[in-house]
Amino acid sequence: MTTAAQMRDRTALVTGGSSGIGAAVADALARAGAHLVLVARNGARLEQTAEGIRSRYGVTVTTIALDLAAQGAVGRLLERLEGDGVEVELLVGNAALAPRGLVVEGDPAVLRRMVDLNVGALTELTAAVTTGMVERGHGSVVVIASTGGSAPTPVLAAYAASKAYVLSFTQALWAETRHSGVRVVAVSPGPTRTPMNATVGRWGRRPEQVAATVLTALDGSGPSVVDGRGNAVAAAVLRLLPTRVVTALALRVFTR
Numbered sequence: 001m002t003t004a005a006q007m008r009d010r011t012a013l014v015t016g017g018s019s020g021i022g023a024a025v026a027d028a029l030a031r032a033g034a035h036l037v038l039v040a041r042n043g044a045r046l047e048q049t050a051e052g053i054r055s056r057y058g059v060t061v062t063t064i065a066l067d068l069a070a071q072g073a074v075g076r077l078l079e080r081l082e083g084d085g086v087e088v089e090l091l092v093g094n095a096a097l098a099p100r101g102l103v104v105e106g107d108p109a110v111l112r113r114m115v116d117l118n119v120g121a122l123t124e125l126t127a128a129v130t131t132g133m134v135e136r137g138h139g140s141v142v143v144i145a146s147t148g149g150s151a152p153t154p155v156l157a158a159y160a161a162s163k164a165y166v167l168s169f170t171q172a173l174w175a176e177t178r179h180s181g182v183r184v185v186a187v188s189p190g191p192t193r194t195p196m197n198a199t200v201g202r203w204g205r206r207p208e209q210v211a212a213t214v215l216t217a218l219d220g221s222g223p224s225v226v227d228g229r230g231n232a233v234a235a236a237v238l239r240l241l242p243t244r245v246v247t248a249l250a251l252r253v254f255t256r
């Protein structure tokens with residue numbers, strides 16, 4: 001287990017670190033003295049985020065422009081880290097896509113790419129990095145799930161299913177590693193004001209609030225944390241509602 005306070009001069013790998021929640025977590029970790037490796041597709045946006053963090057905190061920020069959903073991408077990332085001699089003390093598995101629309105009106109290939117990123121790349125990277133940490137006997141892994149994974153969600157069908165997978169996988173990994181010296185935890189944000197959720201408006205949480213929850217989660221010992229009390233209640237209620245009710249509610253919210 002490595003807490004945020006112990007990250008000074010150690011390296012955190014943040015996927016999707018150029019924007020939204022990933023950028024806010026990266027910023028908070030750098031403020032705590034961590035060096036960063038940030039991964040996302042758009043190299044220019046990544047470098048812009050990295051430069052802001054470097055100038056604010058004076059830490060080392062390495063950027064790797066990579067489409068994690070591409071075949072072999074996780075292997076190339078791991079090779080690059082090994083080649084650079086980077087030991088990842090904290091992994092924040094955050095990069096995800098959330099294409100909206102009815103399944104029958106969308107492009108099946110887009111859903112496939114989303115699963116490749118949200119499920120495939122996340123699983124491969126988390127498994128590889130956690131294995132190294134367990135061998136060394138220290139480190140922490142935060143996986144960003146979603147309260148959207150609490151129930152089947154029309155219009156975000158594959159995304160919600162991917163987040164149900166992410167939560168289940170991470171909680172099981174927590175159980176497998178809890179006595180290994182490595183901290184594994186899932187953090188589930190609810191609606192948050194980022195480019196992914198541009199329509200959420202003022203009632204959404206701010207990415208900085210989610211980042212604070214991520215850092216606090218590192219100090220804890222449980223398998224998962226929901227960001228925000230209201231979101232925790234909403235996620236619990238969603239789990240209890242019958243499928244007919246919860247899916248009708250989602251359809252009404254997302255298609256009005």
Ligand SMILES: NC(=O)c1ccc[n+]([C@@H]2O[C@H](COP(=O)([O-])OP(=O)(O)OC[C@H]3O[C@@H](n4cnc5c(N)ncnc54)[C@H](OP(=O)(O)O)[C@@H]3O)[C@@H](O)[C@H]2O)c1
Nearest residue numbers: 016018019020021040041042068096146191192194196197
């Ligand atoms: N916003 C919400 O309401 C909300 C709610 C619950 C959970 N979450 C979760 O929070 C996490 C962050 O979401 P966000 O809202 O901060 O979204 P965001 O602002 O859209 O950021 C997504 C990040 O992932 C990167 N990314 C996307 N596709 C990628 C790929 N194929 N390979 C590598 N990087 C990729 C993006 O950069 P590029 O586009 O340059 O690749 C960006 O840095 C996600 O796991 C999301 O599911 C968000």
